[in-house]
Amino acid sequence: MAQVKVNPATTSGAPKSPRPFNRADLERNKIILWVVLAVIFLVLPFIGKPVLELFGPTVFSSTASAVNSTLLFVLLALGLNIVVGYAGLLDLGYAAFFAIGAYTMGFLTARGSPLYDTFHTNFWVALPISFLMAALFGVLLGAPTLGLRGDYLAIVTLGFGEIVPITINNLTKVTGGDTGLSGLEQPSFFGYQFTASSLEGWYLVTLIVVFFSIFMIRRLVNSRIGRAWMAMREDEIAAAAMGINLVRTKLLAFGLGASFAGFAGAIFANSLGSANPSQFKFDVSVLILAMIILGGMGNLWGVIAGAVALAMSDRYIIPFLTEQVRHVADGIQLTTSVVNGTRVTEANPIKDILTNVGTNSRLLIFGVILVTMMLLRPEGLFPNSRRKMELRTAPADDPQALITTDPLTQADEFRSINYNPSDVTDQSGNNDGDKNIKA
C-alpha cells in the first residue's frame, strides 16, 4: 500500500488540487485515446506484413496466426473474467463452452456435418447462433451448480469441462469423433473471400469482436448487474439480503461468460476450417484461467494483459525458443567412424538432450511461468482496482479519496465506533491517587 499521508483536518478546508478535476476533459481524452488505439490496431496488419516479410517468408504468417489466436484468447479471458473475476464463481471447465461454440459453428457450416444436407448456413448467420448456443449451455450447466460455491463449484465445472469434450469425441456419428468436423464453409464479405490463410481478415473480424466486447463489459461492470456480481463475489449472503436475486445474477454471469467463449469458438473453428475435440481439453481451461489470474482477476486491462502475455508466450515465444534449441541440436554433427567396414555413428548425449528439450519443453516453461508468477505476485500483475475502491469510504467524485487512508485515521474511526473517550479516562483522572492510570 503506497500511502500519502493525508490529515483530514488540514485538507478538508482549503481547495487542494492545483488543477480542478474535470470530468469532461477526461472523457474527451479517453475518446481520443480509443480512436487512436483502434486506428493503430486496424492498420497494424497492413504495416506489419511488409515489415515482417523482410525477415523471412514465414515470419508474417506465423506471427499473424499467433496474434490471431492471442485475440481469441483475449476474448475467452474476457468471458471467463465475467464468471470468475466479477461474479466470483470459479470455473475450471470453461473450454467446454469454447467447444460448444466451435461445434455449433461446425454443425451449421461444415460439409462434413450430419446436418449439411438438410440445413446449412453461412458464417454470419452461424456466428450469433453459436453465441446463443454457448450462452444457453452456460445457463444449463450453471443451473445445477447454483447452490455450490468455492471449491465445490470448481469441481463440478471441472467435471462438465471434462464431460463435454469427451462426449463430443465419443459421438462419432454426429461429430466425426476424434477427427472432428472439417470443411467449414468460410464466409465472404463484399467479395472478400475468407480462407484459412486470410490472416488479416480474421484478425480484423476478431479485433472488432474484441473491441465490441470490451465496450460491452465496461458498460456492464458499471451497471446494476456488474455491481450485483461484485456484491455477490464479496459476500453472497449479504448480497441476497440486499435484495439481489442470486439465481438470476449467477445464471446471467454463467450465460454471458459462456457466450464470449461461444463467439471465440465459432471464429476459431471457422478460421481453421475445422473443429477437433482435442482442442478443448482441460489445459485450455487452465490456460484461460491462468491468464485472468496472472493479469489480475476482475481487472479488465489486467486480464487483457495476462491473456496477451500468456497466449503470446504459448503460441509464439515458447515455440520460437524451442525451435532455436532444436536448430542448435540439428547443427551438432555426429561423429562417425568406419569400423570393420561398417559406418558406426557415435551416440551424442548432448545432441539427444538438446533435441529432447527443443521438442518437449512447452509444458515445463508454461508450468515454471505459472509457479513463479504465483510466488512473486499471487494477486496478479494488475490487481483489481475496484477492490481497492470498494474499501474506500469517501465519495467517488473526490479525487483525494483515491489516496488510501492513513492507518492512524482508520484506527481513529475504529476508536470512535468502539468507545466514548470521556467514559473512564477523564473521570478516572479525578479519582483517588492510588489508581494507576495508564491512558
Added chain:
Amino acid sequence: MNSLPVQVVLLIVWLGLGAYGTYMLLQKGYRVNNLKILAYYVAPVVAILYLIINQIQSIDTAWPANLPGSLINIALGIILLIVSPALVIAAFLLPGQKGLDAPARALQRDAFVRMRTRVLLIGAIFLALVLPLLALSLFKTAAPAELRYDGVISVIINGLFSGALFALIALGYTLVYGIVELINFAHGDVFMMGSLVGFTVITILLGAQSGRPVKADTSIFMVIIAIILALIISMAFCGLLNYLINRIAYKRLRNAPRLAPLISAIGVSFILQNIGLYLISSAPKGYPVLFPNSTRVANTDLVSDIIGNTDSLITIPVTGILVIVGVGILLIGLSYLINRTKIGKAMRAVAQNREAAALMGISIERTISFAFIIGGALAGAAGVIYGVYQVQGTVRYDLGFQNGLFAFTAAVLGGIGNVNGAVLGGLFIGLIYSLSQSSFFGLSASYVDLSIWAPVAVFGVLVLVMIFRPTGILGENVQEKV
C-alpha cells in the same frame, strides 16, 4: 418357502424395510437407536443371503446335497424367520431418545455418527461381495456370453482392484485438502513419477525389457524382492518430491488469495508432466511382465468349483494379489499412523482447527509437510502397484492426469478431507469405471467401444454427488465458511 413367488414377495418386504431404515438414518439418523439400525440392516441382508442361496440351490441341484451347505441354509432360514423379525419388533418397541437429557442425547448422536460410518463401510464391502453372487444367480444362463456371471464377476473384481489404487491416490488428495484446503493438482503427476521410478528400479534390478516377460531364469523370489525395493524407493522418492513441491510452490502462498496455490499446483503439474516427457518421451512404456508363467491365480474360481461349472471365464491376475496385499498393508499402516501416533493426531488436529493446534504447541508447517510426505509416499506406492498390475502401456507422461482426476473424484465422492471416505470413494469409482467399461449394461460391444464412456460415467457421478450431496458420502456437515 421354496417357491419363487413367495421368495420374491419376502425379498420385496425385507428390502422395503431396509429402505425405510436407510431413510430413517438419513433423515433423522441420530434419533434412531443403534439397535434399530442393526435390525434394519440385518433383516434385509439376511433375507438377500437366504434367497441367493436358495437360488443357487435351484440352479445347481448338486450343491445343497452336501451337508455344510444345507446347514448354512437351515441356519439362515432360522435367522430369517425368527431372529430378524424379532429384532425389528424389538427395535420398534425400544425407546427412542425421549426422556434422555441433552448430554446423553449428544452421546447417542455421537455414537450414531461413528456407527453410520461403520455401517456404510461394511455395507460397501458387503455389497462388493454380494454383487458377484447376485450376478451369479441372475446371469448364469444369460444368452450373450458377455453377460454371463463369470464375465460380470471379473468386471467387478477388476473394478475393485483399480478402485483400491484410486483409493491410494485419493488419500493423498484428501490428506492435503483436509489440512490446507488445497486441491493439489500436481498429486496425479506425483503418482506418475512414482510409476516411473518403480519402472526404472524393476527394469534395472531384473534386467528386463519394457512390456516383455522377465528373463526365463528370474526366480519368483527375485521378482518379489524387486517389487518391494521398487515400492520402498518410489515411496521415499515421491514423499520427498511432494515435500519439496509443498516447500517450493505452496508454502509461500498460505495467506495468498485462494486461487493462487491452485494455479501454482497446476503449474507444478505441468512441470512434472514435462519432466516425465523428458524421461520417457511421448511413447508409452510398460512394466515388464513379472509373472509370465501364471497370469491367473490357481484355483481362484471358487464359485465355479462350488457349482461345478468347468468352463468359467473368471480370471484374477496374480498381480491382483499384490494390489490387495499392498493396498491393505498401506491402509492399515495409514490408519495406525493417523489414529494412534502423535504426529497423526497432530495432523487431525491441524485439519480440524489450525489455530487451536498451534496453541497446543503443534508446529503447523511441520504437520503440513508431513501430510504432503505421507500423501506422496502413498501415491508413489500406487504408481508401482499400478504399473505391476496394469503392465501394458502404463508408464506415460500423462498417466497422472486422468487417474489423478478419477482419484480426486473418489476423494470428493467419499467426502473430501475424510480418510475413510477416500477409500470408500476409491472402491466406488473403481466399480463404476470398470462397469462402464464392460458390456454389463447390455450395450453391444460392436456399436461403440464402451471404455470411451467410462470417464463420462465417472465425471457424471462426480457432478451428481456434488450437486446433491456436496459433502460426499461420509462427509459431515461442516460449518460454512463465509
Added chain:
Amino acid sequence: MTTANQPNGATATQTGTEPVLVLDKVSSFYGNIQALRNISLKVFPGEIVTLIGSNGAGKTTTLKTISGLIRPRTGTISLNGERIDSVSPELVVAKGISQSPEGRQIFPRMTVLENLEMGAFLRKDKTEIAADMENVFKLFPRLKERVRQRAGTMSGGEQQMLAMGRALMARPKVLLLDEPSMGLSPLLVETIFQIIIDINREGTTILLVEQNALAALSIASRGYVLQTGSIVLEDKGQSLLDNENVRRTYLGETVGVE
C-alpha cells in the same frame, strides 16, 4: 513462590517476587489497523490477573500476541526474564504458556481423550501426563464420563471444560483463559469460575480475559482495564470492583448519574 496459594489475598507485588510474565509496551496490528497500543502488564507467580474491557478492546488480541499467534510490531514480552515475543506459537507453549482460546476451539472430531492428549503434545513424560490427566478429571468429573465421546458433540459448558482441561495438560507456568464464561448459563459460569479458583489454588498462575467483569474481578488478585487497545486502569481486583467508573462502564450500574 510463597504467594502461590493465595489467590484472593494480597497481591504478589508486595512480596517482592519477580513477575513470571511481563509485557512491555507491546503494540500489535491487524494489517494496518493497530489493535494494541503500548500494552504493559505484569503477572506475578500464583496470581489470577484479569483483563477486562468491552468488545474490540483488544483483550483477545493481547492473549494471541502472548501466545505468538500475532507478532507484536513493537515492545517485548518475556517469561521469567526470557524474551518470547518473536518465537513461534509452539515454542511459547514449550516455554510454559498455554491458552484456552476464545470460543473453546476444541477439536470437534477428536475424542475428549485425544483432545486432552493434544494438550500435552510437547511433553514426553508419560507418567506425569497420566497424573495430570487424572488431575484434570478430578477438576472436571464430567470429562471423565465422556472420554470416548467426540468433542464436537458435547454441550457448550462441557466444551469449555475440555478447552480448559486441554490447556492445563501442557502443565503451564501461566495459563491464559479467554472468555471462559462466554455463552454459558449463569449456573455454569459459577461452576467454571469456581474451577478457575481451584486451578489457581493448585499453583497455576492465571491470566484471565473476561467480559463478565463482575465475576472476573471478584476472583482476581489484580485487574487491568483495556480500552481500544490501551490499558487505562490497573488495580487490585477488589478496588477495581469498587471503582465507580468501572462499575458504570462494565457492570452496568448507574451510580453517580445525575
